[in-house]
Structure formats: structure tokens, C-alpha cells
Amino acid sequence: MxxxxxxxxxxxxxxxxxxxxxxxxxxxxxxxxxxxxxxxxxxxxxxxxxxxxxxxxxxxxxxxxxxxxxxxxxxxxxxxxxxxxxxxxxxxxxxxxxxxxxxxxxxxxxxxxxxxxxxxxxxxxxxxxxxxxxxxxxxxxxxxxxxxxxxxxxxxPTFTVTGSVPQAQAVDVSGMLWGGNLAVLASLVGTPYMPPVEGGILFVEDVNEQPFRIERTLYQLHLAGILERQQALVIGDLSGGKAFEYDNGYDLNAMIEHVRSVIGIPVITGLQFGHIPNLLTLPVGADAHLVSDAHGFKLTVSGYPYLS
The missing domain is CATH 3.40.50.10740 (Murein tetrapeptidase LD-carboxypeptidase, N-terminal domain)
Structure with a gap:
């Protein structure tokens, strides 16, 4: 009720x-x-x-x-x-x-x-x-x-969300959960409006962007030193980008694997967050514990304002 x-x-x-x-x-x-x-x-x-x-x-x-x-x-x-x-x-x-x-x-x-x-x-x-x-x-x-x-x-006061996508990396980390739309987040780099989060769990999503554009934006966060200061990067929905023959096999999976090889922190996939009908609600700034293995991931959050 x-x-x-x-x-x-x-x-x-x-x-x-x-x-x-x-x-x-x-x-x-x-x-x-x-x-x-x-x-x-x-x-x-x-x-x-x-x-x-x-x-x-x-x-x-x-x-x-x-x-x-x-x-x-x-x-x-x-x-x-x-x-x-x-x-x-x-x-x-x-x-x-x-x-x-x-x-x-x-x-x-x-x-x-x-x-x-x-x-x-x-x-x-x-x-x-x-x-x-x-x-x-x-x-x-x-x-x-x-x-x-x-x-x-x-x-x-606390809840857990799970994902069934098998993960390439085993993770057991805790930190501040933060993030949102990737393009918007990257646009705040170097401004007073980018939170100086250390040891966080960063989640991102975007829509109608080709894989190379997403990679370029992630590189911006990487080269700015933001990603290396996080415990993990959690990828939400990245749908809507057009595939072109010129991509020559370079798709979202190839992009994610490349990003995983260069940023130095674990990359978790399959978060149901973004411009999708079935959408999770995630507290930005909450305490989080993330565990992943070959069977999926579990994200537990607490320490946020809630309605009694």
C-alpha cells in the first residue's frame, strides 16, 4: 500500500x-x-x-x-x-x-x-x-x-539491486554511489559543480550516442584523473546509437573492453538505469557496496534521505 x-x-x-x-x-x-x-x-x-x-x-x-x-x-x-x-x-x-x-x-x-x-x-x-x-x-x-x-x-533506509549479466571482473568494493548521464557529467569536469569524489562507485548512462562518442567522453573522465580515483565504473543503458559500416566491428562491447583495459579500475555492466522503460531508482551520494562475479552483480545502498 x-x-x-x-x-x-x-x-x-x-x-x-x-x-x-x-x-x-x-x-x-x-x-x-x-x-x-x-x-x-x-x-x-x-x-x-x-x-x-x-x-x-x-x-x-x-x-x-x-x-x-x-x-x-x-x-x-x-x-x-x-x-x-x-x-x-x-x-x-x-x-x-x-x-x-x-x-x-x-x-x-x-x-x-x-x-x-x-x-x-x-x-x-x-x-x-x-x-x-x-x-x-x-x-x-x-x-x-x-x-x-x-x-x-x-x-x-537500505535496499539492494542485482544484475544477472555475467561480469568479467570480480569486485567487492564500498564507496559513495554517484553519477548519472555521461555527457552531462563530463560537461562539468573542471567546474565547481563536479563533486570531488574519492573512492566512489560511479554509474553512467547515455542515449543516442555512438560507441566512439561514449568512449571519447569516458576518455575525458579518464584523462582528467576522475576515473582512477573511483573504486569501480558501473555502466547503465547506452542504447540508441546507430551502427555504421565504417565501425568495422567496433561496437559497444568492443568499446567497453577497450575502456576496461586502459582506465585501471573495474568496469561492471548491465545496470538497469538510463533512458529505458524499466528503470531503477538510485540515490546519488549514498553509501554503496558493490559485489560482482561471473554470475552478475549486487549493489547495496544506504545512508540517503528516505520517506518514513
């Missing part, structure tokens, strides 16, 4: 392009007895963005207001592009004061990675990589897998 929760919608990136999906998502949340605030975030448009930079930053900064009651779940409407444009306008000190150790879940993925990593770096705030309003809650067919893992992650 899912408790009735208060959702607050935010749209820090692109505007939602499918009104019918928004209608489905809101109907489903209301039908479950949840209260939804911030619906106006689904209606704003400025160029390709869900409002001006100032409007989108103010939406997040509103969470720092000590006079208002906090929602249970802050849910990103969609990804796209635009979050990086508002990072300099966020009230990190105010958000840190108001949200630290509070039972509140900020959830999203894709372009929302920029917000998540900035909040972790500048305010020490832990958030959740997970479903969004438009593509997940508003999907034509709601994924039971996605919803089950969403509520499990948000309402329990």
Missing part, C-alpha cells in the same frame, strides 16, 4: 512536448491519492526551455524557503537540455540549510544530472536518479518495475 504523498513538480530543463503524457501522469498520481503541486511547471515555455533561466532557478530555490512546508517528493518533469544554464543561480547555502537531513526526495535523470551533481558538490545534498513525470509516470504503459523500485528506494 503506497502512502499518499505530496509531489512538487520542477522543470529545470526542456519543456514537455507531449501534453497527453502529462495528462496521463497527473491522472495516475491523483488516482493514487497523491497531492501534486507545481503543475504550472508543465505549462511554461521559453524557446526550447521550460521557462526562462530565472524562472527555472527560482523554482528550485523556492525549496530553500524556511517558511513553507516541504513536499515529500520533488519530481523533474523531463530532461532535454538547460539545467547547466541555471547552476550559477541556485541558492546552495539556502538549500543546504533547508534540505539537509530532511525526508525529501529530489528525483530525475538525464539532464537533471547537472542539478544533482551541483547539489552534491556545493551543498552536500543527496538526491535520486530515477523516473520523471513525462516519460515515466506519463508513459503509455506504466512500468510496474520502475514504480516498484521507485517506491522501494524512496521509503526504505
Amino acid at each position: 503506497i502512502a499518499h504523498r505530496t509531489f512538487e513538480l520542477i522543470a529545470p530543463s526542456g519543456y514537455p512536448h507531449d501534453p497527453e503524457a502529462i495528462r496521463r501522469a497527473l491522472h495516475r498520481l491523483h488516482a493514487q491519492g497523491h497531492h501534486v503541486e507545481g503543475v504550472h511547471a508543465t505549462e511554461r515555455r521559453f524557446q526550447r526551455f521550460a521557462g526562462t533561466d530565472g524562472e527555472r532557478a527560482a523554482e528550485l530555490n523556492h525549496l530553500a524557503d524556511p517558511s513553507r512546508k516541504l513536499p515529500d517528493i520533488v519530481l523533474a518533469v523531463r530532461g532535454g537540455y538547460g539545467a547547466v544554464r541555471i547552476l550559477h543561480g541556485l541558492d546552495y547555502e539556502g538549500l543546504q540549510r533547508r534540505l539537509t537531513d530532511q525526508p525529501i526526495a529530489l528525483v530525475g535523470h538525464s539532464d537533471f544530472t547537472a542539478i544533482q551533481l551541483a547539489l552534491l558538490s556545493r551543498a552536500g545534498l543527496k538526491t535520486f536518479g530515477g523516473p520523471m513525470l513525462l516519460g515515466d509516470f506519463g508513459a503509455e504503459e506504466l512500468s510496474e518495475f520502475t514504480m516498484q523500485h521507485f517506491w522501494n528506494a524512496l521509503t526504505k
Whole structure:
């Protein structure tokens, strides 16, 4: 039985392009007895963005207001592009004061990675990589897998996810779980918004990128010294890239094997995270323990804000 929760919608990136999906998502949340605030975030448009930079930053900064009651779940409407444009306008000190150790879940993925990593770096705030309003809650067919893992992650102090893909490397490591969209993450290298994580477990995903583009982005993290400081790299979904005859056998598997040979840390594959219908929810900034062998992997996480 899912408790009735208060959702607050935010749209820090692109505007939602499918009104019918928004209608489905809101109907489903209301039908479950949840209260939804911030619906106006689904209606704003400025160029390709869900409002001006100032409007989108103010939406997040509103969470720092000590006079208002906090929602249970802050849910990103969609990804796209635009979050990086508002990072300099966020009230990190105010958000840190108001949200630290509070039972509140900020959830999203894709372009929302920029917000998540900035909040972790500048305010020490832990958030959740997970479903969004438009593509997940508003999907034509709601994924039971996605919803089950969403509520499990948000309402329990610890949980474990497993993968059945056989692993080439045996791993038993612990560290901070962090990551998100690979392209967005790499774009923050050298900025104040990249968390200086040492000994972490880094998870990444991307969509509609060819293997060589993914490799180039991983090389950026490698050459910047970020990967060598982690305990392991966990690869999520990398689907959508076109195969070309010119690739001549160079596919995702070949790319991953090459990356594994040069970065100096274990590479784990098969994480159900990314632009996929059946999506895990993963806390960014949580404590994690990762074990892998020839039969798959097990990832146990704890130490994140959860809803009682």
C-alpha cells in the first residue's frame, strides 16, 4: 500500500512536448491519492526551455524557503537540455540549510544530472536518479518495475539491486554511489559543480550516442584523473546509437573492453538505469557496496534521505 504523498513538480530543463503524457501522469498520481503541486511547471515555455533561466532557478530555490512546508517528493518533469544554464543561480547555502537531513526526495535523470551533481558538490545534498513525470509516470504503459523500485528506494533506509549479466571482473568494493548521464557529467569536469569524489562507485548512462562518442567522453573522465580515483565504473543503458559500416566491428562491447583495459579500475555492466522503460531508482551520494562475479552483480545502498 503506497502512502499518499505530496509531489512538487520542477522543470529545470526542456519543456514537455507531449501534453497527453502529462495528462496521463497527473491522472495516475491523483488516482493514487497523491497531492501534486507545481503543475504550472508543465505549462511554461521559453524557446526550447521550460521557462526562462530565472524562472527555472527560482523554482528550485523556492525549496530553500524556511517558511513553507516541504513536499515529500520533488519530481523533474523531463530532461532535454538547460539545467547547466541555471547552476550559477541556485541558492546552495539556502538549500543546504533547508534540505539537509530532511525526508525529501529530489528525483530525475538525464539532464537533471547537472542539478544533482551541483547539489552534491556545493551543498552536500543527496538526491535520486530515477523516473520523471513525462516519460515515466506519463508513459503509455506504466512500468510496474520502475514504480516498484521507485517506491522501494524512496521509503526504505537500505535496499539492494542485482544484475544477472555475467561480469568479467570480480569486485567487492564500498564507496559513495554517484553519477548519472555521461555527457552531462563530463560537461562539468573542471567546474565547481563536479563533486570531488574519492573512492566512489560511479554509474553512467547515455542515449543516442555512438560507441566512439561514449568512449571519447569516458576518455575525458579518464584523462582528467576522475576515473582512477573511483573504486569501480558501473555502466547503465547506452542504447540508441546507430551502427555504421565504417565501425568495422567496433561496437559497444568492443568499446567497453577497450575502456576496461586502459582506465585501471573495474568496469561492471548491465545496470538497469538510463533512458529505458524499466528503470531503477538510485540515490546519488549514498553509501554503496558493490559485489560482482561471473554470475552478475549486487549493489547495496544506504545512508540517503528516505520517506518514513
